[in-house]
Amino acid sequence: MKIHFIAIGGSAMHNLALALHQKGDAVTGSDDEIFEPSKTRLNNKGLLPAKEGWFPEKITSDIDAVILGMHAKADNPELLKAKELDLKIYSYPEFLYEQSKTKTRVVIGGSHGKTTITSMILHVMNYHEKEVDYMVGAQLEGFDTMVKITDESDFMVIEGDEYLSSPIDRRPKFHLYKPNIALLSGIAWDHVNVFPTYENYVAQFEIFLNEITNGGAIIYNEEDPEVKRIVEATTSPIKKYPYRTPEYSVDNGTTLLATPEGPMPIEIFGEHNLNNLEGARWICQLMGVDADDFYEAIATFKGASKRLEKIAETKNAVAYKDYAHSPSKVKATTQAVKNQYPSRKLIACLELHTYSSLSPDFLKEYRGTLDSADSAVVFYSPHAVMIKQLEEIKREQIEEAFDRKDLVVFTNPADFKTYLYSQDYENSCLLLMSSGNYGGLDFEAVKGYIKKE
Structure with a gap:
């Protein structure tokens, strides 16, 4: 495919560009400002635009897909040209869904813990050499990019952000993924510029639950009252699996996780991280990784970038x-x-x-x-x-x-x-x-x- 990115320099956008380049697609892009590390990473793969700015002449009729980033404005000249040529224009989440329609989509949602839980799942899969496609919001140790898209993988693990999809698509990103397996970690009012009331914010998570495919599953943190309320209230034909913080102890600065084999030292700490860990364990179980293999892998998880x-x-x-x-x-x-x-x-x-x-x-x-x-x-x-x-x-x-x-x-x-x-x-x-x-x-x-x- 020939794919053009409008606002290629963003954290998520440049990672998707790198992933598609790795997959073998022909990738081009534009942006009016590109900062590090995006600039160097794009340059290393020959994807850095020659000049910063917007150039409508880059938009030609042979482009298969235009991916529009949130940084661009609705009157962006390249976007207007793409509309004029009637090209297929995707928001970031729309394109991810398009690339994963034939896969089992695992979407991690919630006001907090999304990146950490997604990172834990990917760490476990990587540890056991299980190939999965993914999109995560932080750089992980042992991973070249924050996005991976292939034709071969059966699963795609997606961090489901509730922020808006694009300048011309005001739906929250996680409404577009239609998960087969979903997780909801917690609800705490955020993004007040988009969701001016708490009730309006909570409603986005109710819509997320309704987007889970029939017969799918929701893993949910039953210690969060709002999460528990909306999951238990939904009448969608889905399986519901609650989780809660596992037992643990702290000994001289080391956190010990209670497991069937006894206390196990782990690299991460904090009750919220232990709660995240239990959610990740449930997801990994539904993806075919048993508890013993999960504990073996998670013992070496050091956390995602900028998360403690x-x-x-x-x-x-x-x-x-x-x-x-x-x-x-x-x-x-x-x-x-x-x-x-x-x-x-x-x-x-x-x-x-x-x-x-x-x-x-x-x-x-x-x-x-x-x-x-x-x-x-x-x-x-x-x-x-x-x-x-x-x-x-x-x-x-x-x-x-x-x-x-x-x-x-x-x-x-x-x-x-x-x-x-x-x-x-x-x-x-x-x-x-x-x-x-x-x-x-x-x-x-x-x-x-x-x-x-």
């Missing part, structure tokens, strides 16, 4: 980087680190970076989320608020929202950096939570400072 990723460690100090930004993730991640190192001082730093987290009306959802930390820090950029055209946020609003009198708030990247480098990290844990980079923080420099201390 250990960036530095000394005898008395440790630092983690995590993608947590929504209230439920922030609370679970902070609690997990404190439970893993109960005798150490926990310095938890959160950047408010997403549209939701910078919305004054949404801020109250963060109440109590940093309570597990010994020192709690919040960073946000007034410039980011202005760019997102949101109502101005004052420091007092942040302090009131988190409901913590000793909360430290920074709006200047240099001040935040000075704070980090002035701390005594003896017998401590540093937790950096953000989907951004704190206004340009050099994580390598932070890593070096911790190790020097």
Whole structure:
């Protein structure tokens, strides 16, 4: 096939481009800005556009499929040309479905834990040399790309994001996959710019359940009240398998998972991650991997990139980087680190970076989320608020929202950096939570400072 990507530089888009190139398709693309690591990865395969920008002349009648990324606008000149030529235009999820129609589609949904659960499943399959197609939202150890599409695999494992599909398709991505096997990990209001009310957000997951194929299966976290409610209420002709957090213990900084063979040390930690693990075990079982083989493989799983990723460690100090930004993730991640190192001082730093987290009306959802930390820090950029055209946020609003009198708030990247480098990290844990980079923080420099201390 001859395939053209409009906005090829995105994290998901460039990985799909690489996967299709690997499959043997002829791939071209355009974008008005491409950052690392996308730029280098595309260049290494000869897929990097010669010039940045949009070029309608690239859109020709012999193109079999145009894939439209969320970064493009509805009036994109290449998109308009594709419409004029009546070419087949797909959103990212539409194209994934098209490529997996003949396969068993396994879709992992939920407000949190999607990437980790999908990563666990893929790690187990890779460990046992079972070939599956996939799409996951983070780079995994042992995997070249975040997307793999072949003609041979029987399964496709997909991380089912609830965000919008494309500029001209306002449906959530996970509504388009029509899973044979699905998982729902949890529901906690997010993406308030798209789903302005909690009820509207929950309704998207109800639609997701209705899209499961007749006779299919839903694996669901019964410890989440909203998940339990909507799964048990659905009348779709599907099988329902509940799961809950397995028994585990923590011994001197090591998490031990209870298994039929006795306690087993694992690399990951935190109750939310153990809950994710149990969901992954159920999915793997339905994909033909028994419990013993699952436990053997999962013992070596170190986690997905930026998901409680250990960036530095000394005898008395440790630092983690995590993608947590929504209230439920922030609370679970902070609690997990404190439970893993109960005798150490926990310095938890959160950047408010997403549209939701910078919305004054949404801020109250963060109440109590940093309570597990010994020192709690919040960073946000007034410039980011202005760019997102949101109502101005004052420091007092942040302090009131988190409901913590000793909360430290920074709006200047240099001040935040000075704070980090002035701390005594003896017998401590540093937790950096953000989907951004704190206004340009050099994580390598932070890593070096911790190790020097």
